[in-house]
Amino acid sequence: MTLAPEATWLFDEADFYLTDPYDVYASLRSDDPVHWYERGQFHVVTRHEDIRFISAHPELFSSVDVAIIMDLCAIRDGRTETPPNRGILFTDPPIHRDYRAVLAHELTPRSVKAQGGHVGDVVDRALDQLPGGTFDFIASVAEPIPVWVFSKLLGIPEDSWQDFVRWSTAIAAVGGGETDPEVLELIYEHAGPYVFGLAAERAQCPADDYLTAITKATIRGQPLDEAGVTAFGLSMFGAGSETTQSLIAGMAWALVQHPEQSAAFFDDPSLVTPLIEETLRWWTPVRSMARSAVADVELSGTTIAAGERVLLLYSAANRDPEVFDGDPETFDMQRPDSNKHLGFGFGEHFCQGAHLARREARATFEALADRYSGIELVGEPVRRRSPLMNTFDELPVRLTPR
Numbered sequence: 001m002t003l004a005p006e007a008t009w010l011f012d013e014a015d016f017y018l019t020d021p022y023d024v025y026a027s028l029r030s031d032d033p034v035h036w037y038e039r040g041q042f043h044v045v046t047r048h049e050d051i052r053f054i055s056a057h058p059e060l061f062s063s064v065d066v067a068i069i070m071d072l073c074a075i076r077d078g079r080t081e082t083p084p085n086r087g088i089l090f091t092d093p094p095i096h097r098d099y100r101a102v103l104a105h106e107l108t109p110r111s112v113k114a115q116g117g118h119v120g121d122v123v124d125r126a127l128d129q130l131p132g133g134t135f136d137f138i139a140s141v142a143e144p145i146p147v148w149v150f151s152k153l154l155g156i157p158e159d160s161w162q163d164f165v166r167w168s169t170a171i172a173a174v175g176g177g178e179t180d181p182e183v184l185e186l187i188y189e190h191a192g193p194y195v196f197g198l199a200a201e202r203a204q205c206p207a208d209d210y211l212t213a214i215t216k217a218t219i220r221g222q223p224l225d226e227a228g229v230t231a232f233g234l235s236m237f238g239a240g241s242e243t244t245q246s247l248i249a250g251m252a253w254a255l256v257q258h259p260e261q262s263a264a265f266f267d268d269p270s271l272v273t274p275l276i277e278e279t280l281r282w283w284t285p286v287r288s289m290a291r292s293a294v295a296d297v298e299l300s301g302t303t304i305a306a307g308e309r310v311l312l313l314y315s316a317a318n319r320d321p322e323v324f325d326g327d328p329e330t331f332d333m334q335r336p337d338s339n340k341h342l343g344f345g346f347g348e349h350f351c352q353g354a355h356l357a358r359r360e361a362r363a364t365f366e367a368l369a370d371r372y373s374g375i376e377l378v379g380e381p382v383r384r385r386s387p388l389m390n391t392f393d394e395l396p397v398r399l400t401p402r
Contacts, residue, residue, distance in 0.1 A: 011311060012040045012073050012177065014385040017287060022329060025316035034302035034310075040076050042290070042309040043302070046316035048323045048342065050299045054291055054312060055347035058092045061291035063349065065090075066309050069388050072290050073177030075309070085228040087235035089349070095219060096348055102217040103210055103236070103352065106153075112355040115153070116363070122148045123363045127371060130399070134378050137252050137395040138245075143169075146244035146360055150237060155202065155209030160194070164237065167191040168245075171238035176388035187234070195233040196226055210236065236353075243285050244357040246391040247343075248364055250283030251275055254331050256377040256397065261333050269369035274333045276361050280343030281324070282331045284315040287390050289345065314342045315390065374400040 009024060010016040016024075025046055028035050033047040045051055054061045066072065067090045088099035105111060126145050143165055151161045170186040195211075202212045214232050217224055224232060254275070255262035265271045289312050293304045304310060318341045319328040325337055344351035351357070368375070379396030 009037070010039070011037050011044050011313075012069060012076060012387060014176070014387050017387055017390070018383050018385065021315075022319065025313065025319065026329075029316060029320060033300040034304065036302075037311070040072055040311075042072050042075075042311055043304055044311050044313060045299070046313050046320075047300060048317040048320040048340075051312045051314065051317045051342060052346050053299065054310060055342075055345060055349065058096070058348050060294055060297050061310065062092050062294050063090055063096075063289075063291060064092055066290045066292040067349075068175050068290055069288055069311065070175050070177040072309055072311060085225065085231050087228075087231035089235055089239075093348055098219045099217075099232070100352055102213055102232075106210060106213065107352050107356060109355050112359050115149075115356070116359065118152060119149055119360055119363045120367075122152070123360075123367045127367055134396055134398050137397045138249060138392050139394075141364065142245045142249040142252070142391070142395070145248065145364055146241040146357075149244075149356075149360055150240040153210050153240075154233065154237060155198065155207055155211040163190070163194075164241075168238055168241040171234055172242040172389050173386065175238065176386040178386075191234060192230045195237075196230040199229045199233060239351070240353045240356065242389055242391075243344075243351065243353070244360050246285030246389050247276070247279060247283075247357055247361050249391045249395060250279045250285060251361060251365060252375060252395060252397065253381075253392070254279050254283060255375050258331055259376075261331070262375060265333070265365075266369050266373050266375075269366050271333055272362050272365050272369075274335070274338065275365065276358055277338040277341065278331060278333050278335055281318045281328075281335075281338045281341035283390060284318050284341075284343055285390055286343075286345075287315045287388060288313050289349065314345070317342050368399070371402060372399040373402050376400075 028044065028046045033045065033050060035044040037044050045054065088096065091099055122145055126141055130140055147165045147168055148161050151164050156164060167186055167190065170183045170191070173183050174187060199211055199215045203215045206212045211233060214229055255265065265275055291310050291312065293306050293308050293310065295306050297304045321328055323340055324335070326332065326335065344354040376398050377396065378398045381392050381396065382394040384391045384393050
């Protein structure tokens with residue numbers, strides 16, 4: 001396979017991901033797996049094995065200055081100042097482990113299972129409100145369910161849940177490098193002050209919620225300041241809602257694109273687990289993360305020099321034929337090795353909310369299969385313009401009642 005001219009490879013731009021990048025991924029995995037992307041001044045890593053290695057070695061590849069594609073975009077644009085207290089995503093061990101410990105108990109499989117009633121109530125509430133006929137699956141199902149679930153767990157009053165639907169989308173947009181003033185205003189003038197104000201209330205009147213745990217947190221023995229509490233709360237909210245939204249959207253997309261497998265699922269909802277895992281592989285909700293090399297490291301025949309940055313393309317690694325049997329470009333719920341995916345990352349930064357995301361996706365699609373016998377696409381979907389999140393702004397569908 002021959003690579004297109006690099007002028008068309010815009011790994012730091014949404015357009016590249018909206019135009020089916022998988023041929024480029026395949027070529028890079030085969031011929032240039034640690035590709036130097038001149039325009040962005042970073043390496044693009046596409047092989048599963050290499051991404052696992054980088055993710056497992058924070059002593060060689062740091063997240064402090066570069067953790068996500070917005071950091072690479074900032075460097076590209078000459079914005080090199082890094083604000084302090086950016087939250088858990090922008091830390092290395094041992095500080096990273098202190099951050100993870102704050103909500104470690106709340107996000108264990110047992111604790112998440114105990115939240116099943118709340119998750120089920122949110123799913124039923126959303127599905128009870130579905131209009132008949134054609135509707136937007138994103139606005140009615142994929143967006144509200146994870147935002148409502150995480151809002152409750154974080155301790156957000158219900159009358160503010162709808163605000164957080166907009167704010168979580170803004171958080172993800174900034175994570176993708178968006179610098180639109182209106183988007184930044186939503187975070188810095190609305191979401192941020194709201195979260196800190198609520199955290200200040202929790203400091204005086206603790207409650208049984210995640211935000212109370214964050215206000216009590218100590219990192220290396222020191223309490224978080226205002227910026228630290230706000231960044232922690234917003235980053236957890238963004239990660240806890242946007243990733244799950246993308247997973248749920250991707251599951252619906254996989255079903256409407258594969259009618260035979262969709263029919264099999266609606267006939268046998270016990271297939272929900274392989275549906276989730278294969279979607280995490282084939283769809284990959286979060287396209288990438290980023291790191292900065294601490295020392296010279298050789299990977300797949302290429303030397304990454306100390307100080308150089310790398311983009312870890314999970315969406316490329318999840319279709320690596322060296323890892324996944326058969327044709328990894330195809331969606332197959334019966335694939336025996338789907339669970340080797342990197343859909344939740346790997347190593348120190350493996351998604352702490354993975355159990356919760358899976359439970360929300362399971363509850364949503366089990367409830368859909370209980371009420372409906374099929375799903376079909378009935379209009380033109382609108383993909384979200386993001387180099388970070390793989391999802392839609394609109395996904396018009398019709399559900400067939402049982």
